[in-house]
Amino acid sequence: MADPFDRDRERRVPSRRPPRLTFDTPVTYLKGVGPARALMLARLGITVAGDLLRHVPHRYEDASTITPINDAAIGADVSVLGQVIAKGVLPTRKGLRVFQAVIQDSSGLIEIAWPGQPFLDRTINKGDWLLCTGPVRFFHGRRLQPREYVNLGPDEEGTGGGRVLAIYPSTEGLSVRMLRSLVQQHLDALLPLVQEPLPADVLQEADVPALPEALRMVHRPASVAEAERGRARLAFEELLCVQVLHRRAHQVARQARPGRALRSRRTLTTQLREQLPYALTAAQVRAVREIATDMGSPWRMHRLLQGDVGAGKTVVALFAALIAMENGAQVALMAPTELLAEQHARGMTALLAPLGIAPVLLTGRLSAADRRAALARIADPAPALVVGTHALLQSDVAFANLGLSIIDEQHRFGVEQRAVLGDKGTATDVLLMTATPIPRSLALTLHGDLDVSVLDERPPGRQPITTVVRRESARDKVFAFAASELDAGHQLYVVYPLIETSEKIDLKNATTMFDTLVAGPLAGRQVALLHGRIPGEERDAIMRRFRDGEIDALVSTTVIEVGIDVPNASVMIIEHPERFGLSQLHQLRGRVGRGQARSYCILLGDVGGEAAERLELFAGTEDGFEIARADLRLRGMGDLFGARQHGDPAFRVADLLRDEALHDTAREVADRLLAQDPELAQPAHAGLRHLLTVGYARALDLFRVG
Numbered sequence: 001m002a003d004p005f006d007r008d009r010e011r012r013v014p015s016r017r018p019p020r021l022t023f024d025t026p027v028t029y030l031k032g033v034g035p036a037r038a039l040m041l042a043r044l045g046i047t048v049a050g051d052l053l054r055h056v057p058h059r060y061e062d063a064s065t066i067t068p069i070n071d072a073a074i075g076a077d078v079s080v081l082g083q084v085i086a087k088g089v090l091p092t093r094k095g096l097r098v099f100q101a102v103i104q105d106s107s108g109l110i111e112i113a114w115p116g117q118p119f120l121d122r123t124i125n126k127g128d129w130l131l132c133t134g135p136v137r138f139f140h141g142r143r144l145q146p147r148e149y150v151n152l153g154p155d156e157e158g159t160g161g162g163r164v165l166a167i168y169p170s171t172e173g174l175s176v177r178m179l180r181s182l183v184q185q186h187l188d189a190l191l192p193l194v195q196e197p198l199p200a201d202v203l204q205e206a207d208v209p210a211l212p213e214a215l216r217m218v219h220r221p222a223s224v225a226e227a228e229r230g231r232a233r234l235a236f237e238e239l240l241c242v243q244v245l246h247r248r249a250h251q252v253a254r255q256a257r258p259g260r261a262l263r264s265r266r267t268l269t270t271q272l273r274e275q276l277p278y279a280l281t282a283a284q285v286r287a288v289r290e291i292a293t294d295m296g297s298p299w300r301m302h303r304l305l306q307g308d309v310g311a312g313k314t315v316v317a318l319f320a321a322l323i324a325m326e327n328g329a330q331v332a333l334m335a336p337t338e339l340l341a342e343q344h345a346r347g348m349t350a351l352l353a354p355l356g357i358a359p360v361l362l363t364g365r366l367s368a369a370d371r372r373a374a375l376a377r378i379a380d381p382a383p384a385l386v387v388g389t390h391a392l393l394q395s396d397v398a399f400a401n402l403g404l405s406i407i408d409e410q411h412r413f414g415v416e417q418r419a420v421l422g423d424k425g426t427a428t429d430v431l432l433m434t435a436t437p438i439p440r441s442l443a444l445t446l447h448g449d450l451d452v453s454v455l456d457e458r459p460p461g462r463q464p465i466t467t468v469v470r471r472e473s474a475r476d477k478v479f480a481f482a483a484s485e486l487d488a489g490h491q492l493y494v495v496y497p498l499i500e501t502s503e504k505i506d507l508k509n510a511t512t513m514f515d516t517l518v519a520g521p522l523a524g525r526q527v528a529l530l531h532g533r534i535p536g537e538e539r540d541a542i543m544r545r546f547r548d549g550e551i552d553a554l555v556s557t558t559v560i561e562v563g564i565d566v567p568n569a570s571v572m573i574i575e576h577p578e579r580f581g582l583s584q585l586h587q588l589r590g591r592v593g594r595g596q597a598r599s600y601c602i603l604l605g606d607v608g609g610e611a612a613e614r615l616e617l618f619a620g621t622e623d624g625f626e627i628a629r630a631d632l633r634l635r636g637m638g639d640l641f642g643a644r645q646h647g648d649p650a651f652r653v654a655d656l657l658r659d660e661a662l663h664d665t666a667r668e669v670a671d672r673l674l675a676q677d678p679e680l681a682q683p684a685h686a687g688l689r690h691l692l693t694v695g696y697a698r699a700l701d702l703f704r705v706g
């Protein structure tokens with residue numbers, strides 16, 4: 001079957017010119033494409049005619065997005081379209097050579113300047129139509145400083161004829177104009193060859209047009225809205241493919257993961273519920289139910305519990321632990337730091353005391369005798385809740401009867417470490433927890449084969465945290481305010497992006513500022529310095545003293561980010577806030593506002609431009625999902641997740657943020673299709689199956705039927 005999305009098809013070069021155009025016609029046979037252009041097209045992934053259809057414009061311009069030149073006001077950011085009437089290279093006093101052009105439309109003229117790019121004189125000619133986007137400045141008159149420009153050539157029809165102008169991704173030496181004309185020239189011949197791979201009911205459910213129509217819409221739209229509709233169709237197909245693969249991989253993995261059924265017997269869990277000083281939120285109830293269902297099934301649980309800082313993940317984990325213990329099994333809960341493990345053990349000890357259960361703590365700090373006692377409890381098959389750190393992973397920690405592994409702040413552990421804990425029992429259920437709040441469908445994509453529960457609701461009665469941005473000139477006032485909070489018996493965090501002076505970047509750092517603060521605004525207080533180069537044990541000792549109120553103020557780097565709970569800390573000052581990602585700021589801010597007192601997060605520094613807007617957005621919301629979304633939009637996926645755990649699926653058209661709703665639909669459709677037809681063996685699903693097997697190597701293993 002000929003298919004434009006077929007990436008692995010054989011590309012045999014026919015010995016003579018084929019009689020008519022097909023998807024497989026090599027581009028070298030197309031009019032106007034010689035060997036040199038073919039090479040450049042190959043760089044864009046275009047080697048045969050069918051590839052042209054998949055080369056989708058990345059944006060569009062029309063009358064609604066293009067400003068008449070006369071209306072381009074100083075200070076505005078505009079796109080203008082005009083014809084070059086004069087041009088030349090001018091030297092500046094500083095010796096920089098500037099290429100300048102004057103362009104004209106029916107409303108007027110404007111000067112465009114490209115400093116340091118005299119070579120443009122060779123490619124931009126008088127009479128060419130230029131589409132230029134950028135800010136308008138004043139420089140002996142109005143002058144546009146292009147961020148981006150597209151040379152549409154000398155023909156007026158190249159400009160879209162007053163309709164929608166499609167801008168294609170191009171490459172060095174291959175102009176947008178050339179690409180567009182190549183696509184347009186062959187579109188009518190190629191479109192009738194396109195077949196719809198998806199079932200009609202799926203298209204209907206997603207409310208997207210069929211493929212041939214969608215391709216026409218993206219390449220030759222009547223309006224920008226229509227182009228968007230076409231793009232949505234292509235995006236949906238990508239999202240659907242990835243979701244089908246994930247859900248199928250998940251199905252297959254689950255079947256290969258026999259577990260033990262740990263059924264909720266409502267003995268310990270009911271007792272806990274009655275003991276709790278608060279009622280669970282609806283989101284917590286839902287998560288507990290999802291977990292109980294997984295644990296009660298004969299498959300191994302592999303679930304991610306995701307919830308913003310303070311959403312109350314710990315108590316959900318506790319319910320899971322009790323379900324396992326009701327079934328006579330042992331539970332391991334692993335946290336990334338000793339302090340966090342101790343914090344969990346302490347909190348759980350209090351909650352479980354009425355149930356007659358005493359958690360076992362296992363960290364690197366235990367005395368030899370305590371460690372022996374802990375190991376003995378672990379080796380005894382009686383139900384137990386063991387809370388610890390990496391120390392749990394050591395080979396002499398031998399669980400007799402591990403039924404459930406819980407990993408808090410799971411992103412702090414490597415894949416292998418998580419696996420080691422899971423493998424300390426046979427058929428152990430696994431619950432991972434994370435505070436990185438990302439939209440659910442995104443989480444499903446990023447975390448591939450996991451099930452996901454989301455706590456999207458905060459426990460009631462939380463004090464809001466007052467977040468403000470303050471300028472350098474207010475420094476004294478800010479620290480005076482912090483001092484007044486210290487006087488009131490509260491505690492303070494001051495956070496810096498760097499540990500010490502750096503030759504490369506001129507920023508305040510924790511080490512130098514520690515001295516400055518101790519000599520100045522924090523004189524006479526108990527102040528400690530905390531950063532990642534301080535050995536782990538010492539670091540934990542400092543945090544312990546802070547927790548116990550022996551230290552008033554911590555001057556630190558982002559090491560305090562991880563789930564530490566010191567309810568008495570009411571103020572956090574963050575210097576150079578622009579150096580942090582929004583999600584990171586959010587994690588940091590989560591260290592305050594944990595007690596009864598009103599809390600403050602002060603972002604201190606002279607920040608301007610886009611960074612200032614980012615910080616204002618952050619100051620305006622405490623919703624971690626909203627912040628994560630903004631972060632994704634501004635900084636991309638990589639930053640939010642650090643090292644990629646699963647490798648993002650490569651989306652050519654889909655945009656995980658913009659297409660969130662489509663993504664949800666894709667997931668629902670994928671679940672439905674796989675429930676009906678797990679191997680996509682039905683004739684109605686042949687098109688989708690084909691799409692998957694040619695586009696994704698993994699699909700060959702997942703859909704094996706012949």
Ligand code: ADP
Pocket residue numbers: 278279280281284307308309310311312313314315435459460563565
């Ligand atoms: P996180 O999700 O960040 O790990 P925690 O589990 O540490 O959050 O919970 C934060 C705080 O909220 C804890 O002090 C906990 O006792 C409290 N908490 C949890 N659930 C509720 C609830 N339903 N109502 C009131 N307080 C709750």
Ligand code: MG
Pocket residue numbers: 313314408563
């Ligand atoms: Mg937590």
